[in-house]
Amino acid sequence: MYEKTVAAITDLVNDGTVPGVSYAFIDGSQVRRGLYGAEALLPSYEPLKANQLYDVASLTKVVGTVNVIMQLITAGKLALTDRVCDYLPQWQDNRVTVRHLITHTSGITGYIPHRNKLTAVELHTALLGLHVGENFERKMVYSDINFIFLGWIAETILGKPIQTLITEMVLQPLGMNESTFQPTDSTRCVPTEWSATRGLIRGAVHDPKAFVLKAHCGSAGLFSTLNDLVTFEQAMLSDSDLPMTQQQKATLLADQTPLHHQGRSFGWALLQVKGPTPHLCIWHSGYTGTCLVLDLQTQQGMVFLSNRVHPTAPNEAFLARRNAIIDVYLAEKASYVSAEVKAD
Incomplete structure (x- = not known):
């Protein structure tokens, strides 16, 4: 199948768009795993090995930060209508709420000179000094800043760095024991970019803001394996109340933006599944070349892990190819479900 x-x-690897891919397809209790290609091209060729650690970049948002926020809401310690300025007093605009952040409709914008050369304290101050532009509420504009702020809000409430909270509230309860924000063995990590300033980035986070903010970044920084991300998807597809409650999982299949027509749920993007019973599924990507797709209705999912920024970024040709792979997967997945129904 x-x-x-x-x-x-495999075509994506064979034509040189990415060095290699680790992937899995989940159908209820069945999991099909595979890998193909290389994990490194520079400084020398290395074939891809099973269950290596990938820098999953923005998958940190939906695997980690979204679930910490939803657990705080369940515990009554936070509400979607709460204002950012009530938790982060340095933030001056009292219109922006938790809902705006988690749906990327905050409109936060602005330029930070020499951003990647700032210290963590300087970057923290600079981010809180940004302003809200004309897109506020009217347009979904994807931005790491929203999830950096969400992480800081969680830190204010619970008194620990967001990456510690993700580890304690999501990774450990789910048994994602190989996932980490601080890899101790770089040889277990699939490398990302060959950088003029940092050399070969391997075992350290690729994202520059996460590199500066370290444990206080809720937008990127997680390293995870194929097996752990399969575990995460299976938990999301099950009737478990981890990593969020069943009721909250159901809300992911609705547009949660303030105007309800911008294609975004709580962190996740919405995607139409065609076929005999058209419906919505959720998905998210990471800049480094990673992707999760979840169909909560049919209990199916895909994990896609590549290092498309190796050896050089940004490799924009990858994006259309990734989207095409998702389309092919959704079509095949629908056929699989249809065939199963007929067999019953």
Whole structure:
């Protein structure tokens, strides 16, 4: 099964768009895993090994920070209508709420000179000194800043760095024991970019803001394996109340933006599944070349892990190819469900 999707993935490697891919397809209790290609091209060729650690970049948002925020809401310690300035007094605009942040509708904008050369304290101050532009509430504009702020709000409430909270509230309860924000063995990590300033980035976070903010960054920084991300998807697809409650999982399938027509749920993007019973699924990507797709209705999911920024970024040709692979997967997945129904 999933022959067309696997063929599209191998083509992505064979034509040099990415060095290699680790992938998995989840159908209820069944999991199909695979890997293809290389994990490193520079300084020398290294074939991809099973269950390596990937810098998953912005998957940190939906695997980690979203679930910490939703657990705080469940505990009555936070509400979607709460104002950011009530938790982060340095933030001056009293219009922006938790809902705006988690749906990327805050409109926060502005330029920070020499951003990547600032210290963590300087970057913290600079981010809180940004302003709200004309897109406030009217347009979904994806931005790491929203989730950096969400992480700081969680820190204010619970008194620990957001990455510690993700570890304690999400990774450990789910048994994602290989996932970490601080890899101790770089050889277990799939490398990302060959940088003029940092050399080969391997075992250290690629994202420059996360590199500066370290444990206080809720937008990126997580390293995870194929097996751990399968564990995460299975938990999301199950009737468990981890990493969020069943009721909250159901709300992910609705547009949660203030105007309810901008294609965004709580952290996750919404995607239409065609077929006999059209419906919505959720997905998210990471800049380094990672992607999760979850169909909560049919209990199916895909994990896609690549290092598309190796050896050089940004490799924009990858984006259309990734989207095409998702389309192929959704079509095959629908056929699989249809065939199962007929067999019953």
